[in-house]
Amino acid sequence: VIVEIISTGNELLMGEVTNTNSTWLARILTDLGFEVRRITIVGDDLLEIASSIKEALVRGASVIILTGGLGPTPDDLTARALSLALNRRLELNEEALSMVARECGKRGVELNQWRRKMAYMPKGSRPLPNPLGMAPAIMIETDGRFLFALPGVPKEAYAIFKGSVLPILRKLSAKIGLKVRKSRYLIAGIREADIAPLLLELRKQVPELYVKTRVTARGIELLIQWRSSKVTSDVEYMVKDLLEKLKQKGVLIKELYQ
Amino acid sequence: VIVEIISTGNELLMGEVTNTNSTWLARILTDLGFEVRRITIVGDDLLEIASSIKEALVRGASVIILTGGLGPTPDDLTARALSLALNRRLELNEEALSMVARECGKRGVELNQWRRKMAYMPKGSRPLPNPLGMAPAIMIETDGRFLFALPGVPKEAYAIFKGSVLPILRKLSAKIGLKVRKSRYLIAGIREADIAPLLLELRKQVPELYVKTRVTARGIELLIQWRSSKVTSDVEYMVKDLLEKLKQKGVLIKELYQ
Numbered sequence: 001v002i003v004e005i006i007s008t009g010n011e012l013l014m015g016e017v018t019n020t021n022s023t024w025l026a027r028i029l030t031d032l033g034f035e036v037r038r039i040t041i042v043g044d045d046l047l048e049i050a051s052s053i054k055e056a057l058v059r060g061a062s063v064i065i066l067t068g069g070l071g072p073t074p075d076d077l078t079a080r081a082l083s084l085a086l087n088r089r090l091e092l093n094e095e096a097l098s099m100v101a102r103e104c105g106k107r108g109v110e111l112n113q114w115r116r117k118m119a120y121m122p123k124g125s126r127p128l129p130n131p132l133g134m135a136p137a138i139m140i141e142t143d144g145r146f147l148f149a150l151p152g153v154p155k156e157a158y159a160i161f162k163g164s165v166l167p168i169l170r171k172l173s174a175k176i177g178l179k180v181r182k183s184r185y186l187i188a189g190i191r192e193a194d195i196a197p198l199l200l201e202l203r204k205q206v207p208e209l210y211v212k213t214r215v216t217a218r219g220i221e222l223l224i225q226w227r228s229s230k231v232t233s234d235v236e237y238m239v240k241d242l243l244e245k246l247k248q249k250g251v252l253i254k255e256l257y258q
Numbered sequence: 259v260i261v262e263i264i265s266t267g268n269e270l271l272m273g274e275v276t277n278t279n280s281t282w283l284a285r286i287l288t289d290l291g292f293e294v295r296r297i298t299i300v301g302d303d304l305l306e307i308a309s310s311i312k313e314a315l316v317r318g319a320s321v322i323i324l325t326g327g328l329g330p331t332p333d334d335l336t337a338r339a340l341s342l343a344l345n346r347r348l349e350l351n352e353e354a355l356s357m358v359a360r361e362c363g364k365r366g367v368e369l370n371q372w373r374r375k376m377a378y379m380p381k382g383s384r385p386l387p388n389p390l391g392m393a394p395a396i397m398i399e400t401d402g403r404f405l406f407a408l409p410g411v412p413k414e415a416y417a418i419f420k421g422s423v424l425p426i427l428r429k430l431s432a433k434i435g436l437k438v439r440k441s442r443y444l445i446a447g448i449r450e451a452d453i454a455p456l457l458l459e460l461r462k463q464v465p466e467l468y469v470k471t472r473v474t475a476r477g478i479e480l481l482i483q484w485r486s487s488k489v490t491s492d493v494e495y496m497v498k499d500l501l502e503k504l505k506q507k508g509v510l511i512k513e514l515y516q
Contacts, residue, residue, distance in 0.1 A: 010470055013294045015285025016481065017472075020276055022299075027273025036271045038306070041280075041297035044470075048296070072451035073471060074458050114451040134451075153473060193330035193372040200332050212268055212302075213331060214275075215411060223274065 001063065001176060003029050004056040005039045008049050008068040008078060009152055012041045021067040021150070021157050028161075032169060033178025033227055034063065044069060049081035053147070057085070062145050063169070068152030070135040072114040078149045079121050079138060086142060088122035096120075096127035096136045103134045128164040132156045137164065146172075180227050183239065184256040188219040190249065195220065202242050206235055221256070259321065259434060261287050262314040263297045266307050266326040266336060267410050270299045279325040279408070279415050286419075290427055291436025291485060292321065302327060307339035311405070315343070320403050321427070326410030328393040330372040336407045337379050337396060344400060346380035354378075354385035354394045361392045386422040390414045395422065404430075438485050441497065442514040446477040448507065453478065460500050464493055479514070 005025055011017045019041055026036045037059070042048040049069065056064050069078030083090040097119035104111045118135040121127065127136035128148075133156040138149040148165050150157040187195070192213050199211050210225040226235055243253055263283055269275045277299055284294045295317070300306040307327065314322050327336030341348040355377035362369045376393040379385060385394035386406075391414040396407040406423050408415040445453070450471055457469050468483040484493055501511055 010468065011472055011481070013284055013297065014288040014483075015281045015283065015294075018276060018278055018281040019297075023273045023276040025273065026271055030272040036273075037301065038310075039271065039277075039299035043295065052296075071473075073454045074461070075470065109449060109451075112451065114454045191367060193367075193370065196331045196372045203332070210268065212333065214269055223269070223272075225272075 001034050001172070001178065002037045002059075002061050003034045003063040003065065004037055004059070004061040006049070006052050006056065006064065006066045007039070007041045007152075008044060008066065008081075009041075010043045010075070012068075013043050021152070021154055024158065025065055025067075025161070028166070029063075029065075029169070031180060031182075032173040033176075033180045034169070034173065035227075037061065044075040044077055046077045046081055046084065049077055050084040053081060053085035057145070063172075064145070064147045065165075066147070066149040067157055068150075070118065070137065070149060070151045072117055072135070076117075076135075082125075082138065082140065082147065082149060083122040086122055086140065086147075088124060088140075090120050091123055092116070093119055093121040093125055093127055096125075099127060099129055099136045100134060103130075107134075128160055130156055130160055131163060132159045139164070139168075178227070180225065181235075182223070182225045185222040185224075185243070186219050186254045186256050187213075187222055187246065188252040190220070190246065190251045192220055195222070195246070198242060198245060202238060206238055209235060209238075259292050259430070259436065260295045260317075260319050261292045261321040261323065262295055262317070262319040264307070264310050264314065264322065264324045265297070265299045265410070266302060266324065266339075267299075268301045268333070270326075271301050279410070279412055282416065283323055283325075283419070286424070287321075287323075287427070289438060289440075290431040291434075291438045292427070292431065293485075295319065302333040302335055304335045304339055304342065307335055308342040311339060311343035315403070321430075322403070322405045323423070324405070324407040325415050326408075328376065328395065328407060328409045330375055330393070334375075334393075340383075340396065340398065340405065340407060341380040344380055344398065344405075346382060346398075348378050349381050350374070351377050351379040351383055351385055354383075357385055357387055357394045358392055361388075365392075386418055388414055388418055389421060390417045397422070397426075436485070438483065439493075440481070440483045443480040443482075443501070444477050444512045444514050445471075445480055445504065446510040448478070448504065448509045450478055453480070453504070456500060456503060460496060464496055467493060467496075 005022045007019050022039045040052050042052045069076045100119050121138050126139040137160045140147040212223045214221045263280045265277050280297045298310050300310045327334045358377050379396050384397040395418045398405040470481045472479045
């Protein structure tokens with residue numbers, strides 16, 4: 001199941017802020033067995049956001065997660081961009097409005113036109129409650145595909161993801177039977193270029209395997225991951241074999257845990 | 259001048275690593291007056307990388323900066339993807355080879371086929387020296403457009419950028435006369451939704467202006483930025499006027515410095 005993440009915000013394109021939302025999103029989605037195929041950052045521009053959504057749909061993403069652009073200011077354009085991309089009318093969502101109104105009440109602030117704006121969503125949207133902020137998130141299901149729009153503020157995005165999005169994706173992952181196995185090793189005493197031939201051989205034998213080395217300050221990190229549950233015993237044997245070969249070369253290997 | 263950044267690496271799509279390269283790249287490019295229009299992350303996949311390069315060219319990017327995928331391992335595919343996207347033959351670049359050979363000599367390691375791989379570049383490439391690693395970066399100029407491919411390791415990417423890419427972009431920025439002004443304020447005592455109407459008004463008066471608020475733990479950060487140097491005095495007056503209006507509402511404002 002292919003997933004794309006689209007983060008919006010000029011502050012990201014200007015390097016004012018690092019896109020950390022996509023990191024934890026990608027990690028959790030990967031651990032659930034989804035394949036994050038692309039992460040895109042676009043600015044607070046209606047056509048740019050709408051195009052990036054359409055492009056992800058055309059590329060075949062079954063799940064699209066957007067972050068940013070749900071707030072009250074005029075440059076918060078995600079709901080309108082979703083409307084445009086999916087060709088659905090933007091309308092006042094009554095459930096969303098009552099969420100926003102409740103938050104206004106709690107905080108003792110007026111439900112003005114700017115705050116009402118946060119309750120406008122594409123027709124057929126399901127608003128997801130925001131336990132830490134005022135703007136509800138948006139969920140749209142269309143032709144078996146899921147689109148989620150989360151706020152840009154990381155704490156709010158994470159709270160909504162955990163509370164409302166994760167349960168849905170967990171169910172989806174279980175229904176399809178997605179499984180993932182991940183092993184991570186720290187390797188010392190060999191250069192990246194000298195591991196390459198061994199990894200290439202392993203990959204040729206097991207194309208389902210995802211193998212990646214990365215040079216860090218601590219040494220070379222080796223990540224071995226596979227999705228298919230069928231080949232588990234074979235893969236486990238081959239990975240053991242690779243590690244044995246490395247050990248025979250005098251390489252130090254330490255398994256890392258998440 | 260439109261810039262796009264393309265970062266490659268499965269580790270980014272799996273949430274193992276946060277894409278910090280694009281943050282400092284975007285900030286420096288923005289400060290030089292360039293407009294970063296899109297940041298894309300794709301995996302270590304030849305067609306994905308090549309497509310993302312072609313898409314950026316089609317969208318009209320004049321400068322494309324890639325990070326990642328220059329190393330010795332088989333999943334380092336950026337040079338091949340550039341060849342494919344630009345329809346230029348991949349060939350052994352003699353200057354790059356001598357850079358790699360020199361590094362091998364320094365480190366006392368063998369110049370094997372994996373290390374030679376780092377010297378293969380699209381025809382017409384200019385290799386850029388890597389003061390901190392073995393893989394040279396790649397620069398390609400085509401029809402007045404510039405493509406740069408930097409390594410994924412942040413320290414190496416930054417060293418090459420500073421040493422070889424920045425001087426070129428600085429010259430380009432000066433030649434075109436790009437200028438940028440940026441003011442940043444910390445605001446307390448008002449809600450984001452209550453600033454919105456004031457900012458909308460300011461934007462209507464000065465469409466060249468980029469105005470953005472962001473809720474942080476410290477308060478609301480307001481960023482006001484503009485590129486055009488023509489309207490400077492007008493803009494300065496209007497911004498002052500906005501800040502005055504806010505102050506009259508009892509809002510606390512502090513100017514922030516970079």
